[in-house]
Each structure stands twice: as C-alpha cells, then as structure tokens.
Amino acid sequence: MARPVRTIPSSPSVSTTARSLGKESSLTLERGLALLQAVADSDSEAPTISDLAATIGASRAAVYRLLVPLQDRGLVRREGSRVRLGLGLLRLAAKVAPQLRHAALPALRQLAESVGATAHLTVADGDEAQAIAVVEPSWTTYHVAYRVGTRHSLRRGAAGKAIGLRAAEPGWIGTTGELQTGAHGIAAPVRGVAGLRASVGVVTMEPLDGNIVGPQVITAAATVAAALR
Amino acid sequence: MARPVRTIPSSPSVSTTARSLGKESSLTLERGLALLQAVADSDSEAPTISDLAATIGASRAAVYRLLVPLQDRGLVRREGSRVRLGLGLLRLAAKVAPQLRHAALPALRQLAESVGATAHLTVADGDEAQAIAVVEPSWTTYHVAYRVGTRHSLRRGAAGKAIGLRAAEPGWIGTTGELQTGAHGIAAPVRGVAGLRASVGVVTMEPLDGNIVGPQVITAAATVAAALR
DNA sequence: CTCCGAGTGTCCGTATATCGGACACCTTTG
DNA sequence: CAAAGGTGTCCGATATACGGACACTCGGAG
Secondary structure, rough: OOHHHHHHHHOOOOOOOOOOOOOOOOHHHHHHHHHHHHHOOOOOOOEEHHHHHHHOOOOHHHHHHHHHHHHOOEEEEOOEEEOOOEEHHEEEEEEEEHHHHHHHHHHHHHHHEEEEEEEEEEEEEEEEEEEEEEEEOOOOOOOOOOOOOOOOOOOOOOHHHOOOOOOOOOOOEEEEOOOOOOOEEEEEEHHHHHHOOOOEEEEOOOOOOOHHHHHHHHHHHHHHHHHHH | OOOOOOOOOOOOOOOOOOOOOOOOOOOOHHHHHHHHHHHHHOOOOOOOOOHHHHOOOOOOOHHHHHHHHHHHOOOOOEOOEEEEEOOOHHHHHHHHHHHHHHHHHHHHHHHHHOOOEEEEEEEEEOOEEEEEEOOOOHHEEEEEOOOOOEEEEEHHHHEEEEEHHOOOOOEEEEEOOOOOOOOEEEEEEEEOOOHHHHEEEEEEEOOOHHHHHHHEEEEEEHHHHHOOO
C-alpha cells in the first residue's frame, strides 16, 4: 500500500518566516474580498478609499491596487471619490440559481417520486418567494404542473409560510387553496444554510396526510440543506 | 501653487521586470476573480479544479490557494470534486439595489419635479420588471403613489416595454391602463450600462403629451446611465 | 493482476508581485 | 494661509504567491 514515507519535512517548516497560517491560502485575494464586503456593508453611508483602507486594515496604496480588478469586472464602481457596488454582481448572482437547482434536484426527484406529487425548492427574495427548482413525478396519471420562476408573497402558500417557520415551531406546514383554488401544499424550511431562506415542498390536487408526507418533506429539506452545506 | 516638478521618472520605469502593466494592479486578485467568473460561466457542466486551472491559465496549486478565501466567504462551494457558485453571492447582490437607488435618485428627483409626476427606475430581473427607486413630486396636489419593489411582467406597462426597446426604435414608449386602469405611463430605456436592463419613467393619472414628456424621460434615463457608467 | 491516465491535495525553494511609507498635489475649512 | 483630509503614484525591501514535483487514490483497459 506504499507507506506514507513523506520524506519527513524534519522540522515543522521554519524556512523563512514560520508560515503563520496552517492552511495555505491567498492573502491578497482575502483582502480583495474583504474590500468588496466592506463596500457592500456600507449601506446608506459613503465609503471613501481611505475609509476602506482603514476598514480592511491595509494601506491606501493597497486599496488602489485591489480596486482595479474589482472595477474591471464591474463588481465595484467609482462614484466621484466614493465606492459603490457594481452591476457585475447582478450578473454573477443570476448564475447562482441554476447551480443551486442542480444541487437540489436529486433530493427533489426522490421526494416527488416517493410522494407522487410535484416537488419544489422555493427561496425567499426580499419579501417574496420564488420557485427555483421543480420536479414532477414520473409515474402518476395526473399531477400539478408548477413553473420555475413563479413568485408569490412569503405570507401565502405552504412554500412561503414554511420559510418563516422558527426553530421552535413544527417542522412542516400545510395549506389549501391559498395560491390556487383546489391546490394543496405541504412544505418544510431548509435550515442551517447560511444566507439561504428557502423551503422544500410538494403540491397536489387532493388533500395530503401531513403525518405521512410531513416527515418526508422534512427529510428532503434536510437533504437539500446538506447538499448546500 | 507648487509647480508639477514631479522629479522626472527619467526612464519609463524599467526597474526589474519592465512593469508589463501600465496601470498598477493586483495580479492575484485578478486571478481570483477570473476563477470566480470561470465557475459562474460553467453552466450545466461541472467545473473541476483542473478545469479551472486550465481556464484561468494558472497552476492547480494556485487554484487551491485561491479557492480558500472564496470558499470562506461563501462565494463558492465545493461539491465533491466539483466547484459551484455559493450563496454569499446572493447576500452581496442583495445590497446592490439600494446602492443603485442612491445613484439614480438625483435624476429621478429632477424628472419628477419637472414633469410633476411620480418618477421611477425599473430594472429587469429574469422576465419580470422590478421597481428599484421611486420619487414623488413635491409640489402637486395629487400624484400616483408607486411602491418600491413592485414587480410585473416585462411585456406590460411602459416601464416594462421600454426595457425591450432596441436602439433602432424610438427612445420612449407610452402606455395606458396596462398595469392599473386609469394610469398613464411613459418610459425610456437606460442604455449603455453593461449588465443592466432598466428603464426610467413617469406615471400619472391623466394622459401625458409624449412630445413634451418623452424627451425629458429620455434625458433622465441618459443621466442615470451616466451615473452608473 | 497490473498498468495507465486523470484526478486530488500538499510541499518547497525561488523570484516576483505585493507591501506601505513617502511624496506631490488638490480642495475645503477655520 | 496654514492645517486638515482627501486622492493618486512611486519606490526599494521582503513577505507572498508561483508552479514543478511528489504522494496518493480511483476506475477502467489490456
């Protein structure tokens, strides 16, 4: 099996300056991203270059250097002597939903097939909910068709209400006819993924037994959460 | 006044390695962002680390180093041996709209006051339009109230239709009652800002004379475009 | 069973890209 | 008009990032 001889680095590497970081990383990129974050975090106020230098703890000269690539890619924009977020971020963010889709599909497929109902992943955007991924069961005669991209209030429908569920409350919620007369929904929040307010659920044309389907939906939500961890 | 003596850099700087880039910049950050972009650009497929190294033209070791900060900030996420966009991007993108607002407000204020009508900036998100900034005139007895965050189809209303106007077509478009019975709108596209599909317009309760208001709206749209340049 | 190719992850010495202090300048404010 | 606070740029020193080389794993193909 080839033992890990490894040539023995003898001493824990004291080559030049004692490699402070255990994990090898990139300081410059780290600072660049800190800079971007600093610009984002300054809502309402007005972040000047000197401000930013102070915030990320680097020299002004460094900020100038770092701004160039950020500006070139439109992640940041200079407005006089102030720095603002740029539209490049929108372009990038637009591509995250499709990739999120891919990650969630397996769990949704599994849920759709086992319940025999259309399954969906819905994320919060502001105070609205948007369907990001939808999977229809393959073996049913009839099922509900549900379009990706659909939006509705966070306060309506199982998908929307589930997103608002606190940790103390039950793990799933069911509604009937809130978004569409005759439609029944059960959904559970996707928990434990930083920066994501979302839910996983199913929609049917006939009433669902929450005691059966509820746990399945919760499991699917947990699986999606794990995939995004 | 201190004349620009400048100490004369004598030769165009040939210190060590002929400073290839005229502008001082940050190669590492540039690569890091190229990496992020590369991840974003790989829709549907599956970008592996070696792929990414090839795409951005760097060694695999470099990609490993660069991934650390990107991953720490949630801009990127590792899925087995594949790399996907992370949810941190959504958090960042959420902060761009407010900052966009600030940039557009002066032009909208000017437009609202001069026309005496509620002015708005509307951006496209997918195939829907969303109101990002709204300014109501200060001197009118009545005016239309319009809520920031409102969404509607890109195919309806002056604000939506204007976004789709091609360069060959007229610079503004007017509609009546498409979003709200009794409401009249005139809007013009914001042109020449990369990554932004948006329009600027006004809404009133009485018919508007396009020959008068049209040019004003076009001017406002151009001003907004310039502010975002 | 073994070879091969294509992956990942990590180490190291080297050289290069980044660092930050210092400078020149410009506007605003007391 | 001096002081304060800003921007933008230069430079030599050195910390930082570079990429080749290594150790390893996995999955066919021969």
